[in-house]
Amino acid sequence: MTPPHFLRALSSPNYRRYLFGQCVSLLGNWMTSTAALWLVFQMSGDPWHVGLVGFASQIPVLLFAPFAGVLIDRRDPLQLMRLAQVLAMLQSAALATLTLTGHMTVPWLIGLCLVQGVINALDWPCRQALTYPLAGDRKLLENVIVLNSITFNLARLIGPAIAGFIIAAVGPGWCFAIDALSYVAVLFALAGVHLPARVARLHAAHPLADLREGVRYAMNHPSIRRILLLVPVIGLAGFAHSILAPVFAGKIFHGDARTLGFLMSATGVGALIAGGSLSLRTAATGLERVVTLGAAVGGAGLVGIAFAPSFAWAYPCFAAAGAGGVLVMASSNTLLQSAVDHDKRGRVMSLFSMGQSVFPLGCLLTGATASAFGAPLAVAVSGMVCLIAAGVFARGQSRVAAAVQAAH
Template sequence: MNRQAIQKESLLPALRSRNYRLFFVGQGISLIGTWMTQLATIWLVYNLTNSPFMLGVVGFTSQIPNFFLAPFGGVFVDRFSRYRTLIGTQVLAMIQSLTLAVLALSGVIQIWHIIALSLFQGFINAVDSPARQAFVPELIERREDLANAIAINSTMINGARLIGPAIGGLLIASVGTAYCFLIDGLSYIAVITCLLAMKIQPWKFAATQGNPWQKVKEGFVYAFSFPPIRAILLLSSLVSLMGLQNTILVPVVAEEILKGDAKTLGFLMAASGVGALSGGIYLATRRTILGIGKLISLAPAILGIGLIAFALSRFLPFSLFTMLFVGLGTILQIAASNTFLQTIVEEDKRGRLMSLYTMAFLGMMPVGNLLGGILASHIGAANTLIIDGVACLIGSIIFSRQLPNLKQMVLPIYEQKGILITRKT
């Protein structure tokens, strides 16, 4: 009885599950390498081409497969073992990173190599991302720990987002980008090892009729016929399209406006990571999903204000301060929306809904990256970021006005799942 009381008081209850602990450790190590590679890639592209437009092109090719293929990836995830799928995607991602490392170390790397390998990674992500998100519920032993597990995931991602760019910036300045790619490739050994160490129940799939096209259509109808899900997917699309353009424009600001180098870029990315990590820790320590709608509506406003302030800054310390809010707003939007969708989704449609969420976020990023690159080439990176910030503020206002009606639609689901008994959200 005493032990149960201690478990209930656990600050991070999801970590009580052995499989989830393995997932946390493996992904935590690998994601540090992933963020190092992201930083190294945008720095290498900008140094090879000196073109904001090419930054947009690389960002576009790395994410565009998510837009077209993520819905089919969701169908795949709902029909086949998510565990085996993740092992396969991690192996392929390791090959991609090590190929980048070999090309960079040999000194023969060209922009078309980066574009081709970014496209390959995009195909991997179209399956990996919905599989990873849909796999989390299989890792936890208690259903009530799901929201905490999703929040811990966000904290883990952004802890890596803090550490990875900081290490990457120092490595780029001292030994070059190639070693970032190499470390990333080797880091996949950790996640693959942890996956293989898990004890996973055999995959049980209830056979259903219908071809993949029908299943994709069923997923779209399910998501977009329910206003709360539809509103969150549309808001996520807007944030991805406009708010996340900063990921490809930060190197331009670091070098041209702040007159810095790779270390400056690393510090800016790390500052964003600190803000995101703070948001992730807050979400991980929340005890209930109640009130999450307010967070979802507030997050784009925080991101928008941060982007506008960052665009106007010409002083590095203030730029670092503004990036805290960029990271905070981004993670609150991503993680809170993810938590809400994972909580209310019907189990047999989890993979498809998370694939649509992937499409809304990762799928819209390439369009946003390309748009941001084009705009920055014509009106400058700072003016582009101001437009992005205003768009996020408008999205926040529109969603906030819809929130009272959306809450009323969600209440019956909360009551059905035992989340809400007498209390109202």
């Protein structure tokens, strides 16, 4: 049976298997993210430590993703991704064991989040490099990226809400345990993915020479360069609401773990709406305007959160911030995948992952600002940065459109 247009990527058997595993695994990932933020806030009560958990889980991606990109362009990204899933399963199991046995401390939690970050430095660029092969057809590429985004954000919608109730009922340790078990699904699914053999690359050059070649290629490409410069700005400022959600839930709105779950789920609602709208598109034409719109919507949502007088006001603002992030990241991903040469896909998409992963620096800046001046001011500043970035990108979006059309 032919799938409907907005699910057309499911016509690829490999992608169907991959997506099944992701649906289960990402749900567990979001439960763990929520539980880790809540646990560190309960243990220390300091927004700085909340920011530090986010920093530790992603700073390795910022540092090591470009080197992973070189490895991916030389090796099989599917095999590398399978390895990353096994390592991530062991890390989640360690989180569960320490928490359930009462031995978890703030340093242990931050340390294990750092381990997860090292694993992500390999895993995330692998996922990006596999996007095109999983699609199997350029016509399906945009839909694959959008469905990946919808899956990610549907998990973001459901996972934190489930985590909130589990934490309130039996504690955060069980969230970590469920996450460890969820990796079985993705490993099972990846075992059924069979991609065509890649053409071997001659790689006599030193890995650092390969890395320089990839960076030079990206910076000399007008479309790729502009996108890769915008993504880290949004990664730095566009997700402040997620990091400070425990502070807004506990201190500002005087709620509990369920309040946190609802706020983080609101981000998922907005992201899901944005992903659904992108899935109805039939071509990549005009995506540069969507990127600009996303940065503006996300920035406006953050400013709204900063001045929210109540939970009811904050909920739609969290949703707007979530929608903006998806519009920017999913559209940027599609534009990059459409423009990049195949033999440099791993390196360029690792730079994209690196740009997304300035998020941990945002965690530190946001956490420190919130600790010194309060969470509302920290979120307001982040929102203004996103609005300025939207204006700057809008001035050159016609060049992005021209470069992508030339690639086709």
